[in-house]
Amino acid sequence: MSSTRSKLINLLSKSNHDYISGQQLSDALQISRNAIWKHMNELKKDGYEIEGIPKKGYRIISYPNKVSENTIQWGLETSWIGKKVYHRESIDTTQRLAHQLALDGAEHGTIVIADEQTKGKGRTGRHWQSHRSKGVWMSIILRPSILPYKAPQLTLVTATVIASLIKEMTGLTPHIKWPNDILINGKKVAGILTEMQAEQDQINYVIIGIGLNVNQLDSDFEHSVTYPFTSLKIESAKSWSLIRIIQSMLKLFEIKYKNFIDNGFNDVKEEWEQYGFKINEKIAIKTNNRTWNGIFLGIAEDGALLIKNDLEKVEKVYSAEIMWF
Amino acid sequence: MSSTRSKLINLLSKSNHDYISGQQLSDALQISRNAIWKHMNELKKDGYEIEGIPKKGYRIISYPNKVSENTIQWGLETSWIGKKVYHRESIDTTQRLAHQLALDGAEHGTIVIADEQTKGKGRTGRHWQSHRSKGVWMSIILRPSILPYKAPQLTLVTATVIASLIKEMTGLTPHIKWPNDILINGKKVAGILTEMQAEQDQINYVIIGIGLNVNQLDSDFEHSVTYPFTSLKIESAKSWSLIRIIQSMLKLFEIKYKNFIDNGFNDVKEEWEQYGFKINEKIAIKTNNRTWNGIFLGIAEDGALLIKNDLEKVEKVYSAEIMWF
Numbered sequence: 140m141s142s143t144r145s146k147l148i149n150l151l152s153k154s155n156h157d158y159i160s161g162q163q164l165s166d167a168l169q170i171s172r173n174a175i176w177k178h179m180n181e182l183k184k185d186g187y188e189i190e191g192i193p194k195k196g197y198r199i200i201s202y203p204n205k206v207s208e209n210t211i212q213w214g215l216e217t218s219w220i221g222k223k224v225y226h227r228e229s230i231d232t233t234q235r236l237a238h239q240l241a242l243d244g245a246e247h248g249t250i251v252i253a254d255e256q257t258k259g260k261g262r263t264g265r266h267w268q269s270h271r272s273k274g275v276w277m278s279i280i281l282r283p284s285i286l287p288y289k290a291p292q293l294t295l296v297t298a299t300v301i302a303s304l305i306k307e308m309t310g311l312t313p314h315i316k317w318p319n320d321i322l323i324n325g326k327k328v329a330g331i332l333t334e335m336q337a338e339q340d341q342i343n344y345v346i347i348g349i350g351l352n353v354n355q356l357d358s359d360f361e362h363s364v365t366y367p368f369t370s371l372k373i374e375s376a377k378s379w380s381l382i383r384i385i386q387s388m389l390k391l392f393e394i395k396y397k398n399f400i401d402n403g404f405n406d407v408k409e410e411w412e413q414y415g416f417k418i419n420e421k422i423a424i425k426t427n428n429r430t431w432n433g434i435f436l437g438i439a440e441d442g443a444l445l446i447k448n449d450l451e452k453v454e455k456v457y458s459a460e461i462m463w464f
Numbered sequence: 465m466s467s468t469r470s471k472l473i474n475l476l477s478k479s480n481h482d483y484i485s486g487q488q489l490s491d492a493l494q495i496s497r498n499a500i501w502k503h504m505n506e507l508k509k510d511g512y513e514i515e516g517i518p519k520k521g522y523r524i525i526s527y528p529n530k531v532s533e534n535t536i537q538w539g540l541e542t543s544w545i546g547k548k549v550y551h552r553e554s555i556d557t558t559q560r561l562a563h564q565l566a567l568d569g570a571e572h573g574t575i576v577i578a579d580e581q582t583k584g585k586g587r588t589g590r591h592w593q594s595h596r597s598k599g600v601w602m603s604i605i606l607r608p609s610i611l612p613y614k615a616p617q618l619t620l621v622t623a624t625v626i627a628s629l630i631k632e633m634t635g636l637t638p639h640i641k642w643p644n645d646i647l648i649n650g651k652k653v654a655g656i657l658t659e660m661q662a663e664q665d666q667i668n669y670v671i672i673g674i675g676l677n678v679n680q681l682d683s684d685f686e687h688s689v690t691y692p693f694t695s696l697k698i699e700s701a702k703s704w705s706l707i708r709i710i711q712s713m714l715k716l717f718e719i720k721y722k723n724f725i726d727n728g729f730n731d732v733k734e735e736w737e738q739y740g741f742k743i744n745e746k747i748a749i750k751t752n753n754r755t756w757n758g759i760f761l762g763i764a765e766d767g768a769l770l771i772k773n774d775l776e777k778v779e780k781v782y783s784a785e786i787m788w789f
Contacts, residue, residue, distance in 0.1 A: 235567070238567055238661075239567075242560070242563055242564075262663060262664065262666075286782055286783060287612070287613075287615075287616075287660075288612075288613045288782075290612075290662075291612075291664045291665070294664050318664055318665075319664065332663065333663065333664055334661060334662065334663050334668065335612075335660075335661070335662055336563075336659060336660070336661045337615075337659065337660055337662070338587060338657065338658065338659050339587065339616045339619050339643055339644060339658055339783075340616070340643075340782055340783030340784075341587075341783070343659065457611055457613070457665055458611060458664075458665030458666070459665075
């Protein structure tokens, strides 16, 4: 049933703003025109705005705003990611539930998503503002067959997914601030939090948390002095469908993840550096003990930061905050 | 109250098999002789066999066999490890409960211990036999400030703890089979399972699972063809107090852990290699894809296996099973 509905949405999505006749849908799905009509009514209940005109057919006017397990899965063009979706209206953090599910055996590609996070968290436990239904607050459970020390590279893979999604969708020019923030015009539009559970030489699971600001207005944010936020709406002056963004993100994630697993980090590194913020510029590197300056050369084969220090020596940095002037 | 009892056991332990008078205990603990007498009765209820002889005083004849939060903590000479103990008579795995507790914020040094594990697990999900009250089945929750890629070194730290404990206590000669097994006479007496949960560049927690065979008889084990098991009792022809072993292990762990955190991996590497099994001998290395032979030179600065291959080249191996001839 939901598989039929998924195919139905796919057909309607592909025909874009053109009408597609009831007969065509009936033939393609091999169900009666009456069954098509019933499905259309169910879709409308789920928030799809569908226009049906006699003799012309059907077309989707707009996608539902309401994120749910169904609305994510219907029309989702992936082969393994998002086959299982846990949606919550409100949750402390999607990461916590994802850890729970992963410990209980949740499969590779399981998604946890919420309309709102009451305790959304960023890297090293910092607070992440997750306004209700105005952004994508999602955790992806993965079980990759890679060595634990390579897991941080998945943060960089995910960063290229989000950056290229934003670029393709909005035409804006995003940048990636090492290791886990996506910026537009120097302001933070998305963050990534990669957590893993691993043995000595084997990953049990990785959870990739993604926070993407979509439809917030500037007045929604509590800006910190050092870190201005933005959203796709602020930067593009239009609203975006969360469902479409989520579906496109998952599809793109699946492609780039496969490429990383099959072919290693090289392509990721290259793409990452195209989006890399402040590459070849002087930056400040803040580590536990000290803050020092250097030229940001790019990332190493293992995802570390490559910095040319004052003595013209290249250093590899695994853990730091980077800042600029 | 339990702190007084802990001090009382310490005093009795230190005087070993000599008697210590009620007056001495009363002075040392600054409680009445009647209070001492009451504590003694409580200790007897907890399984301590205590002899009290008028005019001579008290001495401990034997420690309780019954592991509990109290019996572990009374007499435990550590400053942070085991300050919080979760004891279960039977559990699926202590690792699972430890993950749960760690996710809920359990503090550095928290211990989970069980009389019996019904689904005890070894490395890469293999079954670990955990006979009721015949061994130490324990998980230690740690929150070290080290980079995630160094976490596997904690397996090697723990291996030196167990090997040196066995050597000191029993006089037997244990060996460490890289990375996580302790052998006596080529048979497995203990295993270590290190699991961590980490972000990009920060460890949230590490759980070190320890399984140590103590009082099993040979008939207790289901031996696998490739992997014979043994216990301290089988090798030493005597029974051992689980409580004393657990307390000594935690004390030694605290010392060696501190040395590792303060001074890095060098001392660990050196001690590990003293116990290292088949060092400088020809071994077979089984990785995902292939099995090959080489000379086992020792371990690298980062804990990896160093193997000299047939072309006289030294290779670093991070993930493998090692076998011998």
